[in-house]
Amino acid sequence: MRAPERGALPLQLAATLGRTYGRVTETVQGLSDADFDRPTRCEGMPVGPLLVHLLYDAERALMAFASPATAVPDRDFVTYWLDSPPGTEGDDQFVRTVASAYRKPAALVQHWRELSEAAVRAATAGLVDKGRRVETQGHVLRATDFVATLVLEATVHHLDLIVELPNALEPDPEGLQVAARTLDGLFGPEAWDVIGWDTTTYVLKATGRLPLDEDDRDMLGPHADRLPLLG
DSSP: OOOOOOOSOOSOHHHHHHHHHHHHHHHHHTOOTGGGGSOOSSTTOOHHHHHHHHHHHHHHHHHHHTSBOOSOOOOOTTGGGGGSOTTOOOOHHHHHHHHHHSSSHHHHHHHHHHHHHHHHHHHHHHTTSTTOEEEETTEEEEHHHHHHHHHHHHHHHHHHHGGGOTTOOOOOHHHHHHHHHHHHHHHOHHHHTTOOOOHHHHHHHHTTSSOOOHHHHHHHGGGGGGOOSOO
16 A cells, blocks of 8 residues: 655645644643643653744744845755754753743743744745745745745644643644655655555654554565654
8 A cells, every 4th residue: 555645735835834833722722731741752842842842943934034035945845854864953951941931831822822823924925925035044945845844843743742632633634744745755755655654654653753663664675764754
């Protein structure tokens, strides 16, 4: 069995980002204070610190759209992640410290809501110009490619957030497709064409959130050792 067909990136990527961020907001806004200390799939990073990590990603989006670039893009939505190999995020202690500085988790949620909604508005305006380029983390990307990286980050971390949150919302389906399309690009057709996982399982296993079992390794053959593709 082969993985489901995945086409090009969505035409309305800003709307995809809005739904992706919106589902994170819906997930965290009803949590109890104790829930923010629940573990996630990111080792050493409970729900609260992981939301801070996402908050800084939304802030980075605002900075990028305020920093238009004229240089030729040197990364796209796939190759952007080549600079982020598994296990290199390295900001666990920082985000834990920031999360603890919020007087109440509700204040963190409000800050996340305001920043994420502003980032979506910036993306909506920024994508009007089809040729727009932005600079972020030392690279230049087309605005569409940049927004796709934001969608992947939020989608994967949404899956991280909800592992110990019963009845939580699943990520936006189109956001999952963007994440899978990105992983396809990193993995290459020779590898992903043999995958029989559903899309969510693909994202979780290709990013190391779920371990590979014996059947997975039989399915992937020599490609199994290339996982995880992202941390």
